[in-house]
Amino acid sequence: MIGPKTPVLAVLCGDQHPPDMKTIESVAEVRYSGEEGLADALRGADALFVYDFLSTAVPAAWHAADKLRWVHIASAGVDPVMFPELRASDVVLTNSRGVFDDSIAEYVLGVVIAFAKDLPGSLDLQRQSRWQHRESERVGGRRALVVGTGPIGRAIARLLRAAGLKVSGMGRRAREDDPDFGTVHPSADLVRHLPEFDYVIAVAPLTEQTKGMFDATAFAAMKPVARFVNVGRGELVVTSDLVTALREGRIAGAALDVFETEPLPSDHPLWTLDGVLVSPHMSGDFVGWRNTLVEVFADNFERWHTGRPLRNVVDKQLGYVPSGH
Amino acid sequence: MIGPKTPVLAVLCGDQHPPDMKTIESVAEVRYSGEEGLADALRGADALFVYDFLSTAVPAAWHAADKLRWVHIASAGVDPVMFPELRASDVVLTNSRGVFDDSIAEYVLGVVIAFAKDLPGSLDLQRQSRWQHRESERVGGRRALVVGTGPIGRAIARLLRAAGLKVSGMGRRAREDDPDFGTVHPSADLVRHLPEFDYVIAVAPLTEQTKGMFDATAFAAMKPVARFVNVGRGELVVTSDLVTALREGRIAGAALDVFETEPLPSDHPLWTLDGVLVSPHMSGDFVGWRNTLVEVFADNFERWHTGRPLRNVVDKQLGYVPSGH
Structure with a gap:
């Protein structure tokens, strides 16, 4: 009525x-x-x-x-x-x-396995009808850091652990006994811990504190064999620093679903750099x-x-829904 | 000495x-x-x-x-x-x-997620620097049939279940309480059960009984949205029937690591058919x-x-190592 x-x-x-x-x-x-x-x-x-x-x-x-x-x-x-x-x-x-937790987690596990098994390389060779055996990497036992401990980061952590990866988290507050992450390192220690990981997954909310956190210093701290995955926000990354790190082989690859500018401009170097998987902000969209x-x-x-309490109320000072709410 | x-x-x-x-x-x-x-x-x-x-x-x-x-x-x-x-x-x-169990299981999960998230489509668009959002499929909750209950099939079943798929097995002997598969359907009922599954994974040993088991009748029984994955042997499949099924859209796709003739001849239609992922018999080779x-x-x-009992003794009448040995 x-x-x-x-x-x-x-x-x-x-x-x-x-x-x-x-x-x-x-x-x-x-x-x-x-x-x-x-x-x-x-x-x-x-x-x-x-x-x-x-x-x-x-x-x-x-x-x-x-x-x-x-x-x-x-x-x-x-x-x-x-x-x-x-x-x-x-x-x-x-x-x-x-809404997007499980679907984004599946995407992240998918790109991790795609990197390990070189699916892009197989598709390249397939286009040329070329049979070329390669050895591939194991997924089990590899170490992943999930930067962002909200519900999407938790779903990613659970799925990667289920697939045999060793996962840690990174969030505001350090702890050792998190049910999804085990260890959560404090964000302030990002650069100190980056050298330990084969996969680094960015899924933090975009705030004044997290903007540009993945910069030249961060990429320099990663292993040369490490892959960077961004399913958070493009602005978590200093894009020009990421391009340089990929060009110079400081990291081995990146799977990027989000970008500072979306759609990613057609002349952007990320489209064509070796080891990069670009997807158009769709990882959660089942x-x-x-x-x-x-x-x-x-x-x-x-x-x-009907005057009842709302769900998912954002803490407007933090810039996200605090856990437990 | x-x-x-x-x-x-x-x-x-x-x-x-x-x-x-x-x-x-x-x-x-x-x-x-x-x-x-x-x-x-x-x-x-x-x-x-x-x-x-x-x-x-x-x-x-x-x-x-x-x-x-x-x-x-x-x-x-x-x-x-x-x-x-x-x-x-x-x-x-x-x-x-x-030796190959876990690594093949990772490959299988990788192609399952690649199909669901259309990673090949994203790579195609990326080569054209084209930003084109698509909706993707969930992996969790989808049903997979693992045909072959040896150690590789078991590793596949465990990993797919860990990733949220609902898995059944198919083997010689029907049972309901298998630790890795839950339900194992008897091979004789293959065609009857195929319509239930989104992913059908062939990993049976090649014997007189299994040769050519995936033929026109089997592909006709699958869902039109189903994908077929072969990490067993090429001869488990009547390849010409698989080509026809893919051409006519009777199934949605196939990830093939093994072929009747290896290397796959460069003029073979499987290299170029839509929805097909070809890899050169490498899924286990970490x-x-x-x-x-x-x-x-x-x-x-x-x-x-030193005269001690050997491990992995093949039953030469069955054509594989019986489980429990």
């Missing part, structure tokens, strides 16, 4: 509207908007669903948010909405924690992910609409 | 001799031979080490084996030496069971595999030389 007290929900989306919104449309006024019309949509809106989670249009439209109480983003990373006005406001921010994202939002919407 | 009672060991190898043979050379007369000189090497030899495990030269030289008591082959599959004269003889046959093969042989040689 839509009536005078009907809540107003703005939805930031591209041409593709979110699926499965019928239930929400039956209890709220839903305003679908692209980046252009966002200010108009926000005027008088009670809530904002950032379905186009890569958009950076929210800050410019924020001035129109005169009644907004809640923002939900259809991603795990909340960096696109971490602008000072939202952080300073009373608006509650929630994210889509949990068939059905859009429906699952809307399910997560719809669950929170139902809670919000 | 080499003396009159010194045993004579013939070693069938190519240009590349096995490594680490010094200890054996100190107690035996070792005759390294290619395929050409094998009959001469066998004359008066007590034992034969088939280091060149893909060679089919043993049957033609067998007439010269006048003193032979033991043959050891540097592979898990013993089909190259399963000719009638050896089977009918008192010569003991041993294999290299165990860095160090040759040394490990010689260690396994050296352990058995030491047992043989």
Whole structure:
């Protein structure tokens, strides 16, 4: 029933509207908007669903948010909405924690095995119809460092351990008895610990503390046989330093699903460097992910609409959902 | 000490001799031979080490084996030496069971994830510097049938289960409580069970019973979205039926490490068919595999030389080492 007290929900989306919104449309006024019309949509809106989670249009439209109480983003990373006005406001921010965990973990294990077994080399030779036997690396027993101890990092750690790798974590707080990681090293010791690992996986949230943490110093500290995997955010890396490290053979390879600039420009050196696997920010996007994202939002919407506590509330000072919440 | 009672060991190898043979050379007369000189090497030899495990030269030289008591082959599959004269003889046959298990299992999990996440598609797009987002499949929850319940099949089953797949086995004897497979279906029911699986992995020993078991009827029974993985022997498959099934989209793809003819001829359609991953019989060959093969042989040689029971004795009627031996 839509009536005078009907809540107003703005939805930031591209041409593709979110699926499965019928239930929400039956209890709220839903305003679908692209980046252009966002200010108009926000005027008088009670809530904002950032379905186009890569958009950076929210800050410019924020001035129109005169009644907004809640923002939900259809991603795990909340960096696109971490602008000072939202952080300073009373608006509650929630994210889509949990949706992508297992699927990103599968992608990470896949690229680890692809490196070890040289699947790209086999595909290259196959294109030339060339039979050329090579020896390959074992996966079991190799050491992996997962930088980022949120739910995606935990899923990665569990899956890599299940496949026989020796895994450690890196997070804000050092500990020895983590159920998923065993040892968690403190982020401040990154460079000291990097030489121990065959695979280094970046999945930390993007914050002022983590921005550019993988720089020339970090790549120089890695083993020359190490591979770097980024399923977090492109800005965790100083991209030019990564390109140099790969060119000079300071590390053996990289699997990159995220980039400082997306789409990755077609003339960027990362497309063609030896040992690099580029994928277009898709590691978590399993068939059905859009429906699952809307399910997560719809669950929170139902809670919000009935006055119950929201799930996945972001600590706007930390820039992510603290564990245990 | 080499003396009159010194045993004579013939070693069938190519240009590349096995490594680490010094200890054996100190107690035996070792005759390294290619395929050409094998009959001469066998004359008066007590034992034969088939280091060149893909060679089919043993049957033609067998007439010269006048003193032979033991043959050891540097592979898990013993089909190259399963000719009638050896089977009918008192010569003991041993294999290299165990060496390749974990490494082949890693390869299988790698191609399963590569299919699910479309890594070949990402590499294709990368070569064109094209950013094209796609949705990918989950691995967790998918169903895999491992056809072959020897140690390699068991390692595959354990690793796929660890990665979240639902695994069943197929072997001679049906059972419900297998520690690695849970349910093992009997081979006679292959076609009846094939429709249940997303991944079908062939790792059975090549025998008269298993030869050509994956034929047009089998491929027609699989799901159109299913992928076939062969890490056993090429002859388990009717290759022309597999080509037809792939061409007509009766199955979605195949990862093939073994072929009826090896090397796979450069004009063979399997090199270029959509959805096919070709690798050159290397799935088990981790860095160090040759040394490990010689260690396994050296352990058995030491047992043989000191009159202790040999490991990995092949049941020459079955064509493999029965489990529990």
